Amino acid sequence: MIITIVGAGNMARSIATRALAGEHTVRLVDHSPQKAADLAEQLRAGAPPGATPDVTQSDAIGVEGADLVVLAVPYPAGLAVAAEYGTALAGSVLVDISNPVDFATFDGLVVAAGTSAAERIAAEAAPGVPVVKAFNTCFAGTLLGGRVAGLPLDVLIAGDDEEGKRRVAELAASGGLNPLDVGPLRRARELEAFQFLHMAAQERLGLNWSSAIKILS
């Protein structure tokens, strides 16, 4: 698949690393082209011996023809991106990975109760462009290697578009992760709620942002 990642921060790095492990084509789009180019270079340099990482910096046109467009930018910036790309996203799927935490209080979310960042982004996207919530329950540091306590990370996936969820599950599985389809897009409410709790409890639990949520059986 062609995976376009909007953003060049830590989550972009980790998702790109998993996507390259799955032998996908990765395009990096950032408002700073230099930052995206630097990350692409680092990803090529850091690839395992023998791997041929297909990753390039791209301008906004990089969203065209992508199978997935991952919004690896903080909420609410993703709202503007979803609106801005408009019909250029036709045929693609937007992936919202955000955690809309109220960092002023660290005591809740900035989205209203009874909705989610993912649903807000879906409302801004052009008609027919599906939005899938995924990866928000993963921390960048843990996602980079893709494992926790010797187990593949769970990637909890919520969305109303089955083909969109299938592509995200393929990205996750090919990158060595464990995709779990948890239902419709409105389940993003609970995914965002619980990851907020997971973030808020880091210091108390002495976890240092190296933990991950798993559903074990």
Place this chain on the structure above:
Amino acid sequence: MIITIVGAGNMARSIATRALAGEHTVRLVDHSPQKAADLAEQLRAGAPPGATPDVTQSDAIGVEGADLVVLAVPYPAGLAVAAEYGTALAGSVLVDISNPVDFATFDGLVVAAGTSAAERIAAEAAPGVPVVKAFNTCFAGTLLGGRVAGLPLDVLIAGDDEEGKRRVAELAASGGLNPLDVGPLRRARELEAFQFLHMAAQERLGLNWSSAIKILS
């Protein structure tokens, strides 16, 4: 500790089993004394060889002098129980394990957004009686044995009373479980949200109510 459990259903059985494994005294209170007596008998009969399970059926007076009073009844029944016991709970700690799922739709909770069953129960309890949220992220079947995938179950604990949380953590740890203090009582909002998702996704994920949420690192 003296652990009084209100209710005689599957969650009462599992929490009592863990409490007896931790060598605590267990009192079972149910509106059907016979049901509580039957459960007490089953717990005695099912105890490991050499164990001396201290478990009895009790009437409502069983809440007096208890270190913990576990409300193992569905929400909103716990609201009435918290109010009914009133000052008989002085010195004790109420433990709310409920998941206030809207079973008519299985698409959300019956408590209003921005609050939680635990906070509603705390509002009904007599002044000075702390409420702790715990065990709601555990299914009865998994909690009975206390392990999932070879690991001790996480017991996520939220509350505003440090001594109350300490007692619940002691119950969990002595019963072979892994207590995790995730913060103040209002974090019950996120605990209830995520367990709802966990319940709602059981069929889709083929889990058959034998799974558990863990925070791994």
